Amino acid sequence: MADRIIIDADGMPYRELNVRIREAVAAGTQVIDLHGVRGQRFIGNAVEGDVSINILGVPGQDLGAFMRGPHIRVQGNAQDGVGNTMDGGHIVIDGMAGDVLGYAMRDGSILVRGDVGYRVGIHMKSYLDRVPVIVVGGKAGDFLGEYMAGGVIVLLGMDTGKPEAPVAGRSLGTGMHGGVIYIRGEVPEHLLGPGLALSPLDEEDGAALARHVQAYADAFGKDAAEILGASFVKVHPRSHRPYGNMYVGTN
Amino acid sequence: MKAPKDFWKFDKDIAGCGVFGVIDRKRNLIPGTMPIDAMCTMHDRGNGLGGGFAAYGIYPDRADDYAFHIMGDDAAALERAETYLAGLFDVHHAEPIPTRDVLTVKNPPLVRRYFLAPKAVRPQWQHMGESDYVVGAVMHVNTRIPGAFVFSSGKNMGTFKGVGYPEDIADFFRLDEYRAYMWTAHNRFPTNTPGWWGGAHPFTLLDWAIVHNGEISSYGINRRYLCEHDYECTLMTDTEVVAYLLDLMVRKHGLSKRMASWVFAPPFWDEVDRMPEEQRKAFTALRAVYGAALLNGPFAILVTDSRGMMGLNDRVKLRPLVVAEKDTMTFMSSEESSIREVCRDLDRVWAPKAGEPVIVELEA
Numbered sequence: 001m002a003d004r005i006i007i008d009a010d011g012m013p014y015r016e017l018n019v020r021i022r023e024a025v026a027a028g029t030q031v032i033d034l035h036g037v038r039g040q041r042f043i044g045n046a047v048e049g050d051v052s053i054n055i056l057g058v059p060g061q062d063l064g065a066f067m068r069g070p071h072i073r074v075q076g077n078a079q080d081g082v083g084n085t086m087d088g089g090h091i092v093i094d095g096m097a098g099d100v101l102g103y104a105m106r107d108g109s110i111l112v113r114g115d116v117g118y119r120v121g122i123h124m125k126s127y128l129d130r131v132p133v134i135v136v137g138g139k140a141g142d143f144l145g146e147y148m149a150g151g152v153i154v155l156l157g158m159d160t161g162k163p164e165a166p167v168a169g170r171s172l173g174t175g176m177h178g179g180v181i182y183i184r185g186e187v188p189e190h191l192l193g194p195g196l197a198l199s200p201l202d203e204e205d206g207a208a209l210a211r212h213v214q215a216y217a218d219a220f221g222k223d224a225a226e227i228l229g230a231s232f233v234k235v236h237p238r239s240h241r242p243y244g245n246m247y248v249g250t251n
Numbered sequence: 252m253k254a255p256k257d258f259w260k261f262d263k264d265i266a267g268c269g270v271f272g273v274i275d276r277k278r279n280l281i282p283g284t285m286p287i288d289a290m291c292t293m294h295d296r297g298n299g300l301g302g303g304f305a306a307y308g309i310y311p312d313r314a315d316d317y318a319f320h321i322m323g324d325d326a327a328a329l330e331r332a333e334t335y336l337a338g339l340f341d342v343h344h345a346e347p348i349p350t351r352d353v354l355t356v357k358n359p360p361l362v363r364r365y366f367l368a369p370k371a372v373r374p375q376w377q378h379m380g381e382s383d384y385v386v387g388a389v390m391h392v393n394t395r396i397p398g399a400f401v402f403s404s405g406k407n408m409g410t411f412k413g414v415g416y417p418e419d420i421a422d423f424f425r426l427d428e429y430r431a432y433m434w435t436a437h438n439r440f441p442t443n444t445p446g447w448w449g450g451a452h453p454f455t456l457l458d459w460a461i462v463h464n465g466e467i468s469s470y471g472i473n474r475r476y477l478c479e480h481d482y483e484c485t486l487m488t489d490t491e492v493v494a495y496l497l498d499l500m501v502r503k504h505g506l507s508k509r510m511a512s513w514v515f516a517p518p519f520w521d522e523v524d525r526m527p528e529e530q531r532k533a534f535t536a537l538r539a540v541y542g543a544a545l546l547n548g549p550f551a552i553l554v555t556d557s558r559g560m561m562g563l564n565d566r567v568k569l570r571p572l573v574v575a576e577k578d579t580m581t582f583m584s585s586e587e588s589s590i591r592e593v594c595r596d597l598d599r600v601w602a603p604k605a606g607e608p609v610i611v612e613l614e615a
Binding site: 014037038039041057058059060061077079080096098099115117118141142143161162165169170190 | 265292293295519521522525567568571573586587588589591592599600601602604605
């Protein structure tokens with residue numbers, strides 16, 4: 001099997017495309033180029049290993065769901081459900097992305113050059129050294145980081161098609177009880193969900209942020225120093241386990 | 252619920268309705284193949300229990316007549332409808348809607364179209380405006396003539412819908428042979444109500460046509476409110492209320508589409524509280540007067556009439572909607588891939604904010 005193959009996905013049903021991808025991965029292919037992708041769902045779902053998948057076009061719903069390891073790069077926009085319950089690997093979207101990106105993500109990273117939709121990074125979680133990361137270069141819709149239990153979201157608000165909109169939507173981080181959201185620039189207080197605080201970054205935050213911004217800058221040929229030149233705030237829960245007593249008293 | 256025994260080969264039906272619309276602001280004609288190809292890309296969003304299209308500018312030679320599309324269970328049902336309508340209207344022309352036999356479209360109803368003008372001397376409803384007269388006739392057929400339904404009643408436009416995937420319904424109605432300056436299309440995945448011919452989208456009244464992805468939890472309240480204003484819901488699908496609410500608010504009460512969208516998807520009360528006083532009063536009044544027309548539940552809708560197209564999401568965006576522009580054309584769709592299918596190179600693509608309509612008006 002070749003180290004690199006090209007699959008012309010133009011008009012190909014999603015099942016056939018995903019069978020082809022799985023066969024290529026099973027045969028040890030290192031790089032898979034998908035051309036003419038338009039709406040095929042489930043690309044890279046539950047694929048393991050460090051294969052690279054380059055996508056030309058607009059992939060369909062649930063890109064990279066459950067996957068553990070692959071590097072996916074999309075030259076174009078992505079639709080809804082990118083990285084659903086993703087377990088590892090990297091997704092880079094050179095464009096904008098839709099709703100529910102990174103839902104219940106457990107590890108790996110998703111970098112989006114531009115804007116994202118609603119409910120991004122909801123239910124993200126982390127465990128020990130498994131810390132999922134989402135970096136968004138543009139702006140986000142409502143419910144960013146809702147019910148977040150762990151991981152990192154970085155929102156830059158720079159590469160955006162919505163210059164007049166606030167950097168994030170309403171109900172920002174509602175129900176959040178772990179993890180952190182770093183946001184570049186001002187965040188109107190009324191957008192925050194209940195029980196959350198906006199704080200300046202400490203040294204540890206600064207180091208983490210610099211690392212994630214560098215990854216974003218490298219992926220899209222941007223200047224990390226320029227991005228980091230502005231002020232950032234972090235969104236975090238005010239207390240440890242704020243919902244611990246919501247249903248059953250534990251202390 | 253336990254997983255089925257043969258779960259390992261169980262294919263879950265992962266669908267969720269799909270909508271697509273395209274409008275050319277300068278009224279250049281777009282072939283039916285464009286919305287058909289776009290819907291093919293979103294084939295998997297439906298399950299074959301409903302597909303439909305609305306097309307504007309397809310009857311230029313009879314542009315002054317009301318084009319009634321009627322489906323009948325049998326010839327007798329159509330005849331009952333025809334006899335009734337002939338009493339109210341001059342029938343300028345009547346013919347079967349041209350169809351093809353399509354293997355996957357099973358047991359279609361009989362479909363006919365009538366080009367009608369209200370009689371100069373009306374037998375009833377003399378006090379009504381002409382549009383209300385037409386609405387009265389549509390309501391009468393749909394509620395009181397067994398086995399017959401009017402599924403399109405506008406001027407120089409028509410809807411085509413039925414049980415099947417959209418591409419099959421398009422094939423059945425030979426939509427590849429039509430050209431229109433504005434199209435909407437729908438792929439159905441019925442959730443709460445039966446997949447039957449009248450219940451497919453678009454839903455129409457006069458020149459209104461609505462396609463919808465989502466479900467309208469406030470259907471009961473909306474329906475009772477409409478009933479007070481002589482609109483009767485008969486098609487067993489929640490989306491029907493959107494067509495009638497728009498007719499009531501925009502045509503009869505004179506609200507703009509922007510105002511109607513604030514009724515459908517109002518700002519949250521905490522947002523209203525932060526508004527300047529005049530604005531706060533206006534939004535409070537709008538909610539007080541039209542509370543029963545609020546659409547609760549998830550929706551992405553495309554609304555069309557003779558003036559243009561509007562796309563609107565519910566206020567927390569529980570359904571997808573993407574808008575794109577290319578020269579004089581604007582596209583609105585559940586998925587960007589369907590737009591790219593029919594137009595690879597776009598000037599601009601964006602996802603509108605929840606509750607904020609995208610309104611495109613036709614020029615001249």
